[in-house]
Amino acid sequence: MRTPQNESLVSVIMGVRYRLGNLEPLERAIQSILDQTYRHLELLICEYDSTESAKAWLTKLVQQDDRVCLFQGREPGLLSQNLNDCLTVAKGAYIARMDDDDFSCPERLARLVTYLEAHPKIAFVGCNADLYRSGVQVGRRTFPEYPSTQDFYMTQPFLHPALVFRREALDAVKWYSEDKHCVLCEDYDLLLRLYAKGFQGANLQEILMEYTLPATAKGNRTMGHRWNESVTRYRRFRDLKALPGALPWVVKPLIVGIMPENLLGKLKKQYGTGG
Numbered sequence: 001m002r003t004p005q006n007e008s009l010v011s012v013i014m015g016v017r018y019r020l021g022n023l024e025p026l027e028r029a030i031q032s033i034l035d036q037t038y039r040h041l042e043l044l045i046c047e048y049d050s051t052e053s054a055k056a057w058l059t060k061l062v063q064q065d066d067r068v069c070l071f072q073g074r075e076p077g078l079l080s081q082n083l084n085d086c087l088t089v090a091k092g093a094y095i096a097r098m099d100d101d102d103f104s105c106p107e108r109l110a111r112l113v114t115y116l117e118a119h120p121k122i123a124f125v126g127c128n129a130d131l132y133r134s135g136v137q138v139g140r141r142t143f144p145e146y147p148s149t150q151d152f153y154m155t156q157p158f159l160h161p162a163l164v165f166r167r168e169a170l171d172a173v174k175w176y177s178e179d180k181h182c183v184l185c186e187d188y189d190l191l192l193r194l195y196a197k198g199f200q201g202a203n204l205q206e207i208l209m210e211y212t213l214p215a216t217a218k219g220n221r222t223m224g225h226r227w228n229e230s231v232t233r234y235r236r237f238r239d240l241k242a243l244p245g246a247l248p249w250v251v252k253p254l255i256v257g258i259m260p261e262n263l264l265g266k267l268k269k270q271y272g273t274g275g
Contacts, residue, residue: 007040008117010109010164011092014043015073015082016058016100018050023057025101025212033098034065038109041067043098044090046082048073080176080186087175095170099161103210112164115204123169123199124191126162127208138213143203149195149240152188153249158201160187162209169199181228181235184221188229192236226253 012033018026033043047058047070062070069089073082087095094113098104112125119125131139147157173193176182182189191201214220221229230253237246 007038008094008113009092010038010041010094010096010113011086011090011167012041012043012096012098012109013083013086013090014045014098014100015079015086016045016047016050016054017073017077017079017082018047018054018100021051021053023053026054027057029098029100029102029104030061030068032102032104032106033109034067035106036104036109037106038113041096041109042090042092043068044086045070046073046085047071048077048082078178078183078186080178080182083186084175084178087170090167093167094164095167096164097161099212101212102161104162105208105210108162108208109164111204111206111208115202116164116166119202121200122202123194124158124163124165124201125204126158126164126201127204127206129159129162129209129211130207131211131213133213133215137210140207141211142205145205146200146202149192149242152192152195153246154252156188156191158187158191158203159209159211161211163201169194172197172199181231183228184225185229185232189232189236192240196236196239221253221257223254223257226257229253 016026020026030043033041045058045068047055050058058070062068071085073085094116096109096112108127112127115125116122126143128140128142130137131141141159143159144151144157151157173190176186177189194201230250233250233253237243237250
């Protein structure tokens with residue numbers, strides 16, 4: 001049996017901008033990482049503009065568990081900035097993602113790290129997830145086991161907060177882009193840059209996460225965010241030499257943005273697509 005002494009260190013990186021009055025989702029998310037069966041981990045939390053109660057709870061947590069490191073984010077507090085700041089201090093051979101309102105099943109890190117160790121040609125790995133909205137399970141999301149570049153056309157074929165990366169793969173693409181066009185699609189941009197560099201990702205066909213959906217089908221994306229995603233799609237598809245064939249998918253975020261909310265909700269439920 002493996003012990004913490006012979007396990008590779010996993011750095012779990014989390015950007016926190018917690019504005020809810022109820023701390024239970026935040027506490028549950030973080031505790032799900034600290035309760036992992038994979039024990040050799042560090043949890044790096046970059047906090048920006050959270051409520052005072054959330055800041056106080058995080059500060060207390062650092063005093064109680066020496067695996068947790070908390071530091072202040074930079075203006076204007078973009079997720080890409082927070083995650084890059086975490087990567088600056090991360091010591092792990094593997095980098096795992098986690099969001100502040102999701103839940104990782106106890107075996108998540110152990111299963112994903114074991115997969116990477118058994119598959120040296122895979123640079124990062126995710127998993128399937130149960131979907132929740134307002135604390136109620138509303139569905140389940142499954143992803144292709146070995147996504148191709150074409151799987152990125154319709155939507156992202158990975159769940160970002162479920163991923164575990166090899167550190168060297170992230171270093172090869174210089175981490176998350178802080179370009180304004182990548183706001184709210186920094187994960188999509190990162191994964192396409194990894195594919196353009198020749199790295200391959202995979203999804204373990206197991207439910208290892210509970211993922212929290214936004215309150216509405218369109219989430220918090222404005223048409224400005226959708227325009228920026230279209231710009232990002234164009235740039236990354238160009239890098240992959242997928243144009244002009246993938247050109248119709250470049251404008252997909254804009255089309256989604258003008259769809260009626262009820263129609264978009266039905267399409268997402270039927271096809272499991274993102275916005």
